[in-house]
Amino acid sequence: MTGAALADGQTVHDALAVPTAEEAVRQNEIWTLKRKLAEEIAPELRRHYETEIVPRHVAEHGAPPADRRVIASLMAPDPRMRLFSALRRRSQEQMWDLVLTSANRQLDRLLDLAAGASAAPGSLDLDPALEIPRYLRAVDIHCMPTGYYREFAPDDVTAGALYDRGVYVYAGGQLGGLNDDKGWSVIRGYLDRHRPGWTPARILDMGCSVGHSTVPYTLRYPAAEVHAIDVAAPMLRYARARAAALGAPVHFAQRDATATGYPDASFDLVVSHILLHETSVKAVQQVLAESYRLLRPGGLMIHAEYPPFDTMDPFAQFLVEWDTTNNNEPFWSKVRTLDLVAMAATAGFDPATVHRELIPTGRRLTTGQSGSTSGGGRMQVLAASR
Template sequence: MLNTFQQAPHAMLPQATTDEASRQEFSKSLKQFIQKGLLPGLGPIYKTRAVDRYKQETGKAPTPDRHGIRKAMVRDVYFQHYAAVNRISQELLWDSVIDSIERQEGDLATTAKEYSARNKGQLLIPDNFEVPKYVAALDIHCMPGGYPGEEKPEEINGGVLYDRGVYLYSMGYTGPNNDDMGRSVCNYIKRRLNGFTPKRILDMGCTVGHSTLPYKELFPDAEVWGVDVAAQQVRYAHARAGAFGLDVNFAQMNAEKTSFPDGHFDLVVSHILLHETSGKAMPRIFEECFRVLAPGGVMIHADLPPFDLMDPFTQFILDNETYYNNEPFWGAMREVDQVGLARKVGFAPDSVRFDTAPMAVMEFAAQAAGYSQEAAEGVADRDFVAGEFAPGGGWEVLIAQKPA
C-alpha cells in the first residue's frame, strides 16, 4: 500500500543511498519534532514568563499584536532555542539532498533530456531573461541558490533540489507526488464550482510543476501551462511531466507580465506564489491574471490565510518565516487586502472570496483508514493550526471571477 507520507519515487528524483536517505528522513523528523514537541510550548512560555519579563523591563505590557508578542519573546531562551533549531533544520534538509544530486548529476541531466523529449508540450526558455530582484537577491527558504539555482540556468539541479527538498520541508504533507496543493484545488473545483470545465489553464509560479500536473489529470483535454521565473525549475518541470506521462507546457515567464494574449485562459491558479512576491509585484500579478483570463474565467490563488483570519499569536508563529527563513514578504503579504485588490483590478465584486480547499492527502489518509468520502472531507477541512507549514488545516484559496 502507498505510504501517504513518503515521497513516491519517479524517474527525475535522485536515488539516495542508505546514508543519504537516513539523513533526509532525519531532517524531516526533526521538523516534525519542532512542530509537535517545541512549538506547543511557545504559548505557555509567553503567558507565564515572557509577558512578566517584558513588563519588568519596560514598565508596560507588550502590545497585543504579533510585533508586541515578538518583542516579549525574542529574549526568552526557550524561544531562542526553538528559532535556532528551526533554522538549523531548514538548512539541514537542503544539505541532506545535495549529496544525492551531485553524485548523480550527469545521469540526471541525461534522464531529463529523455523525459523532456517525451513531453509533447512546449518548453520556452527565452534568451536574456531577467529574474526579478525580489527572487534573485536571496536564497528563499534558505535553499542554496534560491529558486533560480546557482550560476547555470541551463541545468536542472535547482529543480531536483526543490522537488525533494520541499517535500521534506512539508514533512510529507504535500503527498506522495508532492502535488497536494494542486490536487486539493482541483478537488475544490470539481466539487464546488458547478461543472466548471476550463479549456486553457495557467499555473503561475509553478516551480517544478508539482502542483501543475493535477490540472492536466483532471482536465485531460485542456491546454495547461506552468510558468516560473527560474529556468532550472521549468526545465526540470518539463522533464518531470514527461516522467509522469503528461503533456504539459512550461515557460520561463514573469507572472507580472507574461507573453500570453488577452483572454487566453479560462483558469489561472497559483500555489504559495503570493508570499514570494513583493508588495509592488502582487498588484501587477492580479492585473495580469485579469488580463489573460477570458470573460467568465476564474482566478484561484492557494496559500496560507491572511492575518485577519487568525489570532495574533498564530500570526507571530507564522511570521517567524519572515525573520528566520529568508521569507521577507511572508508577513507583509498577509496584511495585503487581497479581496480589495482583486476587486480593484476588475474582478466581479460578489465573486471575490476566501475559502478553504481540504487537503487531498488528509482525505486520502482518512479514506484509507475507513472513513466515508464525506467524513474524509471533514477530517481534511479542519481549523487552521499554528505552525510554519500548518499541516492539516486545509489550503486557503482566494477565488475571483472575471465578469462574463
C-alpha cells in the same frame, strides 16, 4: 514512469533525486527534528507564553501583549525560544545541504533525463533573456542555496531536483507522495465545489516551480491544454522531465506572471499556488491585473496562499513571522496583511465576483495553534470571475 515509494513515502519517479540508504537516514533525521519542533516544541512555547508571559504582562501593563511584534520581543530572551530558533534555522540549512549533495551525485543522470524529455507530450519554451525579478535575486529564498534560478551546469536542473526532494522533507510528507496537495486542495476544495462539472479548455498555472500543483490539473481536466510558467529555467527544465516521467502533458514556459506575453483572453482558468508570498506588493497587483487580462469571459482566477494574519491569533502570527526574519522569506508576513479582495477589484475584476475563503489542505504550519481543520491545515483562496 512512477514506481514504488521511498521508505518515507515520497513517490519515486524517474526525475527524483533518490537518496541512498545513508543519505535517506540523514535526510530523515532532519524531518524528525522539524516535526519535533513543530508538534512538541512550538506548543511548549505557546504554553510558556500563555501561562507565564501573558499574566506577567497583564500584571505590569494591564493588558496582554498588543501584537506579534511585542510578543517577539518578549519571547526573544527565553532560552527555549533561542533553542527553537537555532534548531529550526540549522535544520533548514542542513536539509538543503543534504539534499543538494544527493542531487549533485545524480546530476549527470538528471541532465540526460531532462535532455531526453523533449519528445514527450507537452513542451518547454525557455527565454534566456527574461529578467529574474529583484525579489528572487535579493536573498536565497527560504535558505535554498541555489535560489530558484541559479545555474551550475549547462541546461542545469539542480535547483529543480533540490526543490522536489527538499519540499518533501521540509513538509514532512504532508503534501503527499508527489508534493501535489496544493493543486488537489484547490481542485477538490474550491473548483469541485464552486464549479462542479466545469471543463476549462485552457489552464495556466503561474509560478509553477517543478509542477507539483500543475500535474493534478492534467488529471482532473484531461481534455484541457495545461500551461505552466515560472521565471526560473532550472525549475522548468526539471518540471518538464518530471511531468514527462509522470506522463503529464504540460506546456512549460519561462515567463513572468506579471507580464506573461500571452494574448488577451487566452485562458479559462488562471491559478497559482503559494506564488504570491514570494513576490512583492507591486508584483501581486500586477499578477492580478495580468490574470484579469488573460481570462476569457466566464473564466476564473484562483490564487492559493497561506492564511492571512486576520485568521490567526497573535501568538500564531508571531510564529509565522519567525520565517520572515529567520528563514529568508522577506514577503512572508507582508502578504498576509494585504487586502487581496480589494486588490483584485483594482485589477479590474467586478467586486461582486471577488471573494476569499479558507479551504482544507494537508500542510500544517508551525503555529502551535490548535483548532485548524482536523488532521490538516488551511489555505487561503482568492477567487474572481471574468
